[in-house]
Amino acid sequence: MINITDQMLFRLGNLNKENMRISYQQSSQKILQNGSDDSAIFSKQLYFEDKIRVYEGIQDQVKRSMTMNDSIDSTLANVKEDLRTIKSSMLKTLNAGMQQSDKKSVATEIQGIRDNFFTWANLEINNEYLFAGSDSTTQPFVKDASGRIVYQGDAVLKQVPVEPNSYRDRGTTGYDAFMYTSDTAKQGESIDFLASEKIIDNAGNTWDFPESINAGEKLDFFATDTITDNNGTTWTLNPLSSTLEDGNGGSIEVVKLNGGYQFKDKLSDGFQDGLGASVTSFTATSATAPALEIRQYDRYGNLTGKVLGVTEIDNGDGIVDGGDDTGLLEPKYRTANVTDPDMIINAKHNIFNDLDDIITTLNGYSLVDGVTPITETEQNDIIRAALDKMTAAFDAVNIAHSEVGSRNKIIKDASVNISAKITNFNILSIENGASDTTKLAMEAKQLELTYAALYSTISRMNDLSLVNFLR
Structure with a gap:
């Protein structure tokens, strides 16, 4: 009798478990309460949920x-x-009846536009500068000690994922939005460029003269360079210990990168040489000096080892003194011919420099010193030349605007595809993990009948028990 009772309780327990399963599936519309209920369904569910999370993450980045x-x-x-x-x-300022006071009003107007450009060039959303290039945490346009606006970003576009391990370009950089190409060269050609212009190639690398750095910066240099500090002390590379040494016990750790070396750490404020003298700057001078050269820096600012010879064609003293020296107010250079068949280099001219010159000219002052008055004829000649520069600037911005539109269209199309995939994976996830309501209804009815039969059996057994027999 005890054995029969245990069997009844065991069967009742199984029915209770089945009742809990059916109740859970009916209330939650899910087929699985625990992953161990069905490993095949559970593994599919994990796959679908992982895909949904991945594409939702991509969708968030695409929306931003x-x-x-x-x-x-x-x-x-x-x-x-x-x-x-x-x-x-x-x-309008070129009209014969235009007074100098009217020209100054135009200068004030352009000054306001220039200030707006500076604000827009440093536009920031979600702590990202939009025109900075690859490092969106760095303010792209800053004013130097002379008040000139310079670009300190790079030419590398930010990218956004549109699929796992698949990316598309977005936005534009300061090179395309607020600069224009003043000269370009491919294999067998050279370019002319001003000292204030930036040189970039089609791979996003920059080209510059051997550099000087101040506190808070790292120096890049070749092993053959002469390194001097602001005190005139020469520092020598010790490749065995990876240090620069001044011969008096002072040293700086360096690391080898690509075709050259770089300070391991930024030059610190208060740095001293071996004799205790304060060192505030370092300069790298090429072994080919006084011959000039520009060096290629990758998108991270590291030397690649590639160089191009450079010739000065105007010393920038403002005097026409024969040859190619045409009286420019800043040095002008010409590179050697490009030898790489896959490389195109461009000289990028800063729009802000042109606006500064236009403002100074319309205010009636010389570009040499900004204070000496100029004649109306000189003023008009400069403005006419500047009109061509503004046309070049407009064309550059127009191209950048068109490219941004194309990139935005690609990303918006990708957003539609991503939304469709999220929807599809959600449907598959629901279908895979959803309970069968028709089947559950039948199982619930069957369970009800089984309960009734079991309780009927228990009741009959109770009637046949010894206690009832003795009554």
């Missing part, structure tokens, strides 16, 4: 990128409109 691209798009539209305004105002 679309917001940034829309901001860039509207900014470039404003820049184009203001460049039209600048050109129109400059043309």
